[in-house]
Amino acid sequence: MDKQHKASIDGDQWAQCVRDHGWLWDAANGEAAATLILAHGAGAPMDSDWMNDMAGRLAGLGVNVLRFEFPYMAQRRVDGVKRPPNPAGKLQECWREVYAEVRRHVAGVLAVGGKSMGGRMASLLADELGADALVCLGYPFYAVGKPEKPRVEHLAGLQTRTLIVQGERDALGNREAVEAYTLSPSIEVAWLAAGDHDLKPLKVSGFTHEQHLASAAQKVAEFLSK
Numbered sequence: 001m002d003k004q005h006k007a008s009i010d011g012d013q014w015a016q017c018v019r020d021h022g023w024l025w026d027a028a029n030g031e032a033a034a035t036l037i038l039a040h041g042a043g044a045p046m047d048s049d050w051m052n053d054m055a056g057r058l059a060g061l062g063v064n065v066l067r068f069e070f071p072y073m074a075q076r077r078v079d080g081v082k083r084p085p086n087p088a089g090k091l092q093e094c095w096r097e098v099y100a101e102v103r104r105h106v107a108g109v110l111a112v113g114g115k116s117m118g119g120r121m122a123s124l125l126a127d128e129l130g131a132d133a134l135v136c137l138g139y140p141f142y143a144v145g146k147p148e149k150p151r152v153e154h155l156a157g158l159q160t161r162t163l164i165v166q167g168e169r170d171a172l173g174n175r176e177a178v179e180a181y182t183l184s185p186s187i188e189v190a191w192l193a194a195g196d197h198d199l200k201p202l203k204v205s206g207f208t209h210e211q212h213l214a215s216a217a218q219k220v221a222e223f224l225s226k
Contacts, residue, residue: 014105024047026064026065028059028064029059029061029062032064035064035065035110037098037099037110037122038115039112040067040070040073040117045076050198053213070094071094072084091117110132111131111134112135113136127159134158135224140172141177142177150177155181166178170196193205195207
């Protein structure tokens with residue numbers, strides 16, 4: 001690619017920005033192909049085992065990863081009280097603020113995305129933000145047990161290049177249900193055999209969770225390097 005994908009010229013300034021906001025930054029090994037802002041899901045923080053694992057894998061494959069927390073999760077870190085996610089409008093405003101700040105500092109390809117809810121919120125804003133790509137890991141196509149009420153209306157007209165990595169038996173979007181939806185041509189869905197919402201497969205599938213996580217990271221890295 002002809003773009004530079006390092007942090008801005010003043011690396012110290014970027015490092016200070018990350019510290020000031022309480023974000024997590026996993027720098028790519030070697031020259032980065034892209035930077036991905038990766039948001040957490042509804043129930044676990046930005047430094048959950050799953051998020052730590054995925055960020056580390058992506059960094060190892062040449063992708064810078066920036067993680068942040070939505071207001072309700074940041075508050076939980078302060079007082080230890082579990083609470084439901086903020087209203088969608090507040091979650092989206094948080095996304096806008098984070099994206100704008102990261103875009104000021106980080107050059108090159110900048111993608112948005114996340115696990116579950118974090119990815120869904122990013123998908124609602126990807127076109128508006130002008131993100132170079134969108135990555136969703138375990139997209140919540142519908143609430144558990146309600147495939148007849150999908151949250152996919154905006155996905156039909158999405159313009160941003162998108163990769164959704166989905167387990168075939170995800171309780172929030174299994175393969176049979178999702179393949180019946182009308183999705184934009186810009187969306188690529190990569191299915192992981194017998195995977196659940198955390199991409200963990202059934203033992204009888206012959207795959208391990210480790211293999212599926214590695215496969216997911218590889219698919220994302222390849223997608224972002226195009």
